Amino acid sequence: AQKITQTQPGMFVQEKEAVTLDCTYDTSDPSYGLFWYKQPSSGEMIFLIYQGSYDQQNATEGRYSLNFQKARKSANLVISASQLGDSAMYFCAMREGREGTSYDKVIFGPGTSLSVIP
């Protein structure tokens, strides 16, 4: 079963505007973490932001913020003031564990392709 869903295969945004990339997830473990990665055309995976399941505040890192709605199991990425260099694939990822153990693995969603228009 798909554990991470990204329903937007492709998105366009005007330069300097804000954009929201959607991510929903499914887990039965109470302790988990959510990540967003950026993959430009060069291929490297770049870590952007992290949200722990017990974190009270939404994570922010510069122009990136994570809109975490735990009850809805969503972890949307908001990019403010888009720049041309933001054009890339964006992947939502989840670290899921097994309670009482140190087990964890990180799985990825299918990704959203973001294009920033000048």
Next chain:
Amino acid sequence: DTGVSQDPRHKITKRGQNVTFRCDPISEHNRLYWYRQTLGQGPEFLTYFQNEAQLEKSRLLSDRFSAERPKGSFSTLEIQRTEQGDSAMYLCASSLFVAEAFFGQGTRLTVV
């Protein structure tokens, strides 16, 4: 430390041959992951190590795939009797406890 290192960066092999990839994680990272990524798709989980122990292997992996992490440091991923469907980017990542995973540049495999 300069990050996660993968070798080789590119590999072209004939169908039926065996290939082995190496991943050197960031020093002291106890978790190491292998993923496979095809064009336009997200990284697909293959296997995961915590120190030297292989804790999980994807059911998607056939018996032709094997991975090791002796002494809990570098890891190797071997594919035996390669098939054209094995052509993909193979990504390695490492992390420390519950922090984010850092990725290598990947090994691009082409099976001809």
